[in-house]
Amino acid sequence: MKAAVIEAIGQPLVVKEVPTPEPGPGEILVKIEASGVCNGDIDAHAGDFPTPALPQLPRIPGHRGAGTVEAVGADVTRVAVGNRVGVPLVHRSCGHCEYCFNGQHMLCSDVILTGFQVDGGYAQYVKAAAAYVGRIPDGLNIEQAAHLTCTGVTAWGALKAAELETGQWCAVFGLGAVGQYTVQYAKAFGLRVVAVSAHEEALAIANATGAEVLVNSRADDPAKYIRQQIGGVQAAICNSTTVEPFVQCFHALRRKGTLVAIGLPVADLPLPIFSLIMKEITVRGSFVGSRNDLEAAYQVAARLGIHLDTEEAPLDAVNEVFRRIREGTTSSRILLRP
Numbered sequence: 001m002k003a004a005v006i007e008a009i010g011q012p013l014v015v016k017e018v019p020t021p022e023p024g025p026g027e028i029l030v031k032i033e034a035s036g037v038c039n040g041d042i043d044a045h046a047g048d049f050p051t052p053a054l055p056q057l058p059r060i061p062g063h064r065g066a067g068t069v070e071a072v073g074a075d076v077t078r079v080a081v082g083n084r085v086g087v088p089l090v091h092r093s094c095g096h097c098e099y100c101f102n103g104q105h106m107l108c109s110d111v112i113l114t115g116f117q118v119d120g121g122y123a124q125y126v127k128a129a130a131a132y133v134g135r136i137p138d139g140l141n142i143e144q145a146a147h148l149t150c151t152g153v154t155a156w157g158a159l160k161a162a163e164l165e166t167g168q169w170c171a172v173f174g175l176g177a178v179g180q181y182t183v184q185y186a187k188a189f190g191l192r193v194v195a196v197s198a199h200e201e202a203l204a205i206a207n208a209t210g211a212e213v214l215v216n217s218r219a220d221d222p223a224k225y226i227r228q229q230i231g232g233v234q235a236a237i238c239n240s241t242t243v244e245p246f247v248q249c250f251h252a253l254r255r256k257g258t259l260v261a262i263g264l265p266v267a268d269l270p271l272p273i274f275s276l277i278m279k280e281i282t283v284r285g286s287f288v289g290s291r292n293d294l295e296a297a298y299q300v301a302a303r304l305g306i307h308l309d310t311e312e313a314p315l316d317a318v319n320e321v322f323r324r325i326r327e328g329t330t331s332s333r334i335l336l337r338p
């Protein structure tokens with residue numbers, strides 16, 4: 001099969017023929033139709049993550065792959081040949097630690113990540129653990145499903161972590177693929193949405209899909225603007241890859257508000273402790289989400305038409321795609337077609 005392989009950190013991926021994997025017991029072989037490119041893939045490939053979070057090489061990256069089950073190994077009952085599935089970041093976990101028992105497999109200390117410890121979806125085929133793939137419902141096209149396999153579950157998990165009630169305000173800082181989906185899911189959760197971005201075009205899309213208050217972070221101080229316009233928000237979800245927006249999120253919160261961090265800058269977060277205490281602010285991280293979250297995100301996207309405008313490129317163009325996303329000339333809404 002054809003695959004894009006990271007052979008050395010920071011070096012161009014090599015698109016080449018590699019053996020097609022064979023599914024063992026509990027595993028399936030998925031024929032990839034579309035594979036979303038994530039900022040996480042790009043940062044990991046560049047070596048920007050801490051060493052334990054870098055892929056083990058050589059490695060086929062990709063944790064937003066979606067396609068059709070081509071073959072199943074022994075003891076697979078959850079999915080069948082011909083089913084459509086998404087192959088998410090968590091390849092498998094131990095299954096028996098306190099986190100796995102609690103539906104929090106992404107916190108398992110023995111978690112194995114797709115595209116990092118095992119090969120991912122930048123290929124014609126990927127091997128996956130049947131128990132961990134997301135089953136794509138009718139009514140959700142493969143392109144949306146591919147992106148949602150990473151972004152949908154991340155947005156869904158972040159909104160759950162925000163613990164908001166219907167009618168409360170949620171600010172979404174950063175409007176890449178995750179941010180745009182978060183705006184739409186927030187609406188589905190019955191929340192009122194503030195969208196914050198430095199890009200007018202992204203703000204216009206967020207506005208068309210449900211954001212009521214728009215803040216161009218180049219023109220206004222987002223925290224100040226949000227406090228002036230609506231008195232602050234009950235939660236702010238930050239998916240930026242730089243530190244400053246996290247601090248802005250903090251200052252945009254009302255008393256008792258929650259900052260949910262989902263972006264991954266490798267940096268410390270400087271916050272005023274005095275204000276944290278006096279306002280009883282909660283700061284929490286949210287790492288993707290559970291298997292239930294993934295399938296719930298698919299189901300709601302299918303029913304409500306949750307949608308991201310996607311762009312496509314052939315797998316052979318992977319290095320060009322990485323370069324363009326890194327340079328900021330396109331955002332992480334590109335799908336690779338193997």
Ligand SMILES: [Zn+2]
Pocket residue numbers: 038039040041063150151
């Ligand atoms: Zn991702």
Ligand SMILES: [Zn+2]
Pocket residue numbers: 093094095096097098099100105108109110
């Ligand atoms: Zn575990």
